[in-house]
Amino acid sequence: MDWMTSLQGLIGGILIGLSATWLMATLGRIAGISGIIGTLVTARPPGDSAWRLAFLLGLISGPIVLMLAGGGAGNVAGAPGEVIGAPAGGVPLMLLAGLLVGLGTGLGSGCTSGHGVCGLSRLSVRSLVATVTFLVTAIITVFVVRHVIGGGA
Structure with a gap:
């Protein structure tokens, strides 16, 4: 493992921790993906689904933005040019x-x-x-x- 991979893992871990802390501090919610996605449609109260949708879009768009910025697809691609094998x-x-x-x-x-x-x-x-x-x-x-x-x- 090289230093760049370690640094990317460290930065990713810090961002996950900060986002979980931010969600708890601002909305009092736990950043559990299965709960967020599982209650996206059936969220109570009804207006509670907006932050869930934003969270889901962030999960999807983050890696896309990283790839567009030239950050690569991590270790999920089997060959150059593939996003995922x-x-x-x-x-x-x-x-x-x-x-x-x-x-x-x-x-x-x-x-x-x-x-x-x-x-x-x-x-x-x-x-x-x-x-x-x-x-x-x-x-x-x-x-x-x-x-x-x-x-x-």
Whole structure:
């Protein structure tokens, strides 16, 4: 890893922390992506969906602005000129994985951004348990896929 990659990660982490702090300080809301997106349409009170839409547009437009400014696409592209490569396991597996992630965020009452970033910073024991569960599940999944099934590099 070179210094530029480390610097980009540091700046990205600072921006995530600042945006989560800003959202909590100004609106009293937790920057949990699954909750923000999940209640975008059904937001109560009705006027509460404007900030949710702005947050979602910021998630999408940030990387686009970075790429347009010549910052590249990070490590998601498989070849020069690609924005993102094809799903490693194919589209059906990607859709199934997305569905499982959605179900998991519902069962876990949040996602890694809500629990891992915002919950841990508030010293929430519930978020600590959720984050450890996310990480252990990810470690087991990578181990099974790479070493038991043999499907990854």
